[in-house]
Amino acid sequence: MPGNRQIIVRELPKGALTEAHFALREADRPVPGEGEVLLRTILMSIDAANRAWMQGATYREAVKAGDVMHTYAIGEVVESQDASLAPGDLVAAEARWAEYVTLKARRAQKLPRLRPLSQLLSVYGIAGKTAYHGLIGVGRPQAGETVVVSAAAGSVGMYVGQIAKALGCRAVGIAGGADKCAYVVKELGFDACIDYKAHADSKSLYQALKGVTPDGVDGYFENVGGTVLDAVLPRMNAFGRIALCGMISGYNGVPIPLTQPQLILQSRLRIEGFIVSEHTDDWPAALKELGELVASAKLKYRETVAQGIEEAPRAFLGLLAGRNFGKQLVKLI
Amino acid sequence: MPGNRQIIVRELPKGALTEAHFALREADRPVPGEGEVLLRTILMSIDAANRAWMQGATYREAVKAGDVMHTYAIGEVVESQDASLAPGDLVAAEARWAEYVTLKARRAQKLPRLRPLSQLLSVYGIAGKTAYHGLIGVGRPQAGETVVVSAAAGSVGMYVGQIAKALGCRAVGIAGGADKCAYVVKELGFDACIDYKAHADSKSLYQALKGVTPDGVDGYFENVGGTVLDAVLPRMNAFGRIALCGMISGYNGVPIPLTQPQLILQSRLRIEGFIVSEHTDDWPAALKELGELVASAKLKYRETVAQGIEEAPRAFLGLLAGRNFGKQLVKLI
Secondary structure, three states, X not given: XXXXXXXXXXXXXXXXXXXXXXXXXXXXXXXXXXXXXXXXXXXXXXXXXXXXXXXXXXXXXXXXXXXXXXXXXXEEEEEEOOOOXXXXXXXXXXXXXXXXXXXXXXXXXXXXXXXXXXXXXXXXXXXXXXXXXXXXXXXXXXOOOEEEXXXXXXXXXXXXXXXXXXXXXXXXXEEOOHHHHHHHHHXXXXXEEEEHHHOOOHHHHHHHHHHHOOOOXXXXXXXXXXXXXXXXXXXXXXXXXXXXXXXXXXXXXXXXXXXXXHHHHHOOOEEEEOOHHHOHHHHHHHHHHHHHHHHOOOOOOOEEEXXXXXXXXXXXXXXXXXXXXXXXXXXXX | OOOEEEEEEOOOXXXXXXXXXXXXXXXXXXXXXXXXXXXXXXXXXXOXXXXXXOOOOOOOOOOOOOOEOEEEEEEEXXXXXXXXXXXXXXXXXXXXXXXXXXXXXXXXXXXXXOOOHHHHHOOXXXXXXXXXXXXXXXXXXXXXXXXXXXXXXXXXXHHHHHHHHHOXXXXXXXXXXXXXXXXXXXXXXXXXXXXXXXXXXXXXHHHHHHHHOOOOEEEEEEOOOOHHHHHHHHHEEEEEEEEEOOOHHHOOOOXXXXXXXXXXXXXXXXXXXXXXXXXXXXXXXXXXXXHHHHHOOOOOOOEEEEEOHHHHHHHHHHHHOOOOOEEEEEEOO
């Protein structure tokens, strides 16, 4: 059956990723086998981690040349060959950049029909759970401490700062651009935000950070790496915690050495890398907490929504270049 | 009163430390004030951390030009102006490279008259406690896992590998020189040891390490940093732990960037820097465990003992260059 537009990875990037690495293709609608469902994609979650998936096998299989691009998504079951799901069911799954996909029913997570649907891919999705696990599970902040988060206006960063504020911490963001910094402070209630684009190197960024973290930094939620991490590390207080969630500055293959790793020893820091999908034990607590914050209007969020499967590569490149504001989604229906 | 030879720091090093940075001086024997004791130094502990103390204030006050060099030591109370200690008492304290020092009685820790005295500065001293805290408290190894330790023939490293073996782990050392590697494997019972001096760069060292860690590395006890850390990081298994105890390769001011910090994220590692003196809660358990291992002859150790206060600078430089074998001490009496 025709009518299944999808985006394939024509070639894996050696350096910077460009639109030329992708191609739109018309394909047949796949037919679900035993135990599978046919899913119609509604919303695709565009995440920086998707870029890391193209770097080779990490904690998951690599995205390969010729693949339909991988993505988290929400979709509606159109056809089911498994008793656990029925047509009309709303599910979240690791899908593809495609209007239709088939997948094992047990790989799909049934969702409530909550509105707006996009919340299921933001605050109640990977972004919210990631913010919660990294900040609470790894960072363990105490009221009165200072928490810094990079990519502060991004899908995860905006929750990190708001949850930190709700816990009684000083929340400081690092973001790219004056508009993002203004949004983070004025709309989301962060105490301060540094525009890293206004600083030529890590020393200058360090000085700016020093000005807004008079008591040093106790918890750092890292989404960027590279010179940003180099700038924050010397501001860390003794016994500080760094939750390593992403290192987007290195995803294009640029080396991102950590200049002064001896600070980890001198300041007796704890650094932990994590992938939220490996911490499902946290999720019930995360969803409860996030739901309460949303209900009490303490958690604002923002989305950038691109329309149509053909816009996925541009949305992805925009995210990697920091042109999005909050959660980047692609809406298919 | 005359008769107190001591070694002063003439000048702080800008780059490499040399004997010219120290000078032997004849001074008067100090007189203890109220609440103080006069200590006659018996054994001085020479540690790599002493070099870090000369780099500026870290977790403790910095050693400054003109200071009598700082050190951990064991001594005998000669005169006491405090009710808690009496002449003849044996104590451990942070003292100086000097035949006699005065210090607050409450800063001295009374010791049992255990023989040989040097054990109080090695297995039952900072070295043993450091090995225990870093390996057990930070690394949390499970039987069957692989533990790697750098400076494996050093005062701390030799205990780390032996305790790991006693826990049922595979223990692999990294040390400088074939003789040290042979000692670590044949005498101490490590499963393997890599001579880092036989490798020109971190890639070559990585390949050698790969050969002796077929199941990857779960716990890494770091004393060295720099290219050694760069070589071990890609061998770390998912959820591996790195106890950051020392980074001797950077103590002369040479930059020691961590080339691929993104591996911390990709392999979801936990890295923790620590200073054993901040974990006194561990010490009773450490001393009990270490005592049992010594009693059951599962814990061997080796010392390099220099004779006389005038030998302290040379002993210290030898340690920093890796010329010592096991715990480096200077014996005064």
